[in-house]
Amino acid sequence: MLDNLLSEVDVQHLCTLLDKAHNIIVTCHVSPDGDAMGAVLAFSHFLWRKGKNAQPVVPNIFPDFLKWMPGVERVRIYEKHENEVAPLVAAADLIICLDFNAPDRLQGLQKPVTDSQSPKIMIDHHLDPVDFCDWVVSRQEMSSTCELLYRILVQLEGLDPMTYEEAVCLYTGMMTDTGCFSYNSNRSDIYYIIGRLLTKGIDKDKIYRNVFFNYSAERFRLMGYMLYVKLEYFPEYHASLMTLTREEQKRFSHKKGDTEGFVNIPLQIGKSRLSVFLREDTERHNIRVSLRSVDDFPCNRMAAEFFNGGGHLNASGGELSCTMDEAVQIVRKALKKYASLLTDR
Ligand code: 5GP
Ligand code: MN
Structure with a gap:
């Protein structure tokens, strides 16, 4: 079993923010990597499952070797579709910031996000978070934002409702941010979580090949x-x-x-x-x-x-x-x- 990461007060606050919102932007740092994309897509799948109008948005293009990820076709790239994305950000009633600790890591998307009056959530594992969100979980001891997100989602509703797609995205982030579990990955919790994710039917060997045997x-x-x-x-x-x-x-x-x-x-x-x-x-x-x-x-x-x-x-x-x-x-x-x-x- 994993220890609970959030206090009861934090859980309540997060649930209230999620319950109240319908139009939700889910975003991450510029030049998204596997952890950023994994977290954005896993959270988006979770929100879609809850009937929310969640829009995954990334500041600029992501690498081709992540294009196989489930839900990737719904991701909007701010730099390419500024006119389409800026109004969505302005109209959002919640913005979820994943895998970054400071608004300047959003590059061009920084201004629309910080101008927005909507509440903001940060879930991240980098040092020294900047104070620009209303609800923050910042845990530098986590291997990846995806590990952190797994723990939060499971604390919110248990493992049962988690879908295959969510599990694939979370595993991808954990795998890429630890160099396939070759660094920053000595905590036994990480392997416990991998075990749980495998019960969702993910093919971790295929995920490895999708990412690393997919270069030009x-x-x-x-x-x-x-x-x-x-x-x-x-x-x-x-x-x-x-x-x-x-x-x-x-x-x-x-x-x-x-x-x-x-x-x-x-x-x-x-x-x-x-x-x-x-x-x-x-x-x-x-x-x-x-x-x-x-x-x-x-x-x-x-x-x-x-x-x-x-x-x-x-x-x-x-x-x-x-x-x-x-x-x-x-x-x-x-x-x-x-x-x-x-x-x-
Ligand atoms: P990469 O070498 O993959 O671009 O970045 C590795 C890590 O360094 C990122 O996960 C992020 O934590 C940090 N990082 C990269 N670029 C910057 C930057 O310009 N400013 C800060 N503060 N951190 C960065
Ligand atoms: Mn990360």
Whole structure:
């Protein structure tokens, strides 16, 4: 059995907010990943089952390898259909914010959401939630927002009513946010929940293949290029760096999601503690920074100090407004500053 996560007061408050609302927007952070999409779709399925007019909305496009998810055809992309989505957000009587902790993670959707007078709910597992919602569950110890959402839904109504579709979406988020249960996944509750989800008939092996055996040939060529040509390893820091320019993305017909997971690969180098990935954004004129680490190396501290970002201990991100050469110099500075934490082992 799982411990109850919410207090009775929280449950009552959440039930009241859900009962009172009919037109509900369910949304997540920009560049949605499996956990964000899983949570948005699982919650939407739950609300549809309750007869609500729930509209899943994402700030911008999501990767092709998530297009198989049940209910995905009902998701509206704000960036593509601003004129259609903005009025829905304005007219909503509840907005549910999943898998993010601050309104600026909504990018273009930030203003419509914060302008809206409707109550807002946040369900998230990132550090340091910003105070912009009326009801907040923020649990950084959770493997994923989907794990957190599973626990909330089961606390609200038990496991019985949960559908196959909800279970598939929740499992997808748990699986992707833990690198297929290879990090941030040592709590036994996680495996208890997987066991429960399997009773809904989900095929977890198929879900794995749907996500990870679903890439384009271009992604593979780009991965080969990155590892062979672009990977720089700093043995003195047990750290690696990969950079990807706009021109290279064009050359390899890069599509959103094609570089997903690349930053994790260099951690497979023995003794590796940190991996940094810099990518020139094709939509905005900046450089996206991704950091991954193992054990207790604090990516989030480095991201906050050097890359205008933050995140989790072992997975963080940020952005830089400079040239790629300047960004590489900033990475070198960061490695130098954190040398003792990278090498003291
Ligand atoms: P990714 O490398 O996948 O873009 O991001 C990894 C994690 O870092 C995300 O789950 C999120 O917690 C955090 N993150 C990414 N970008 C940003 C950012 O610009 N600001 C902050 N505060 N956190 C970020
Ligand atoms: Mn997440």
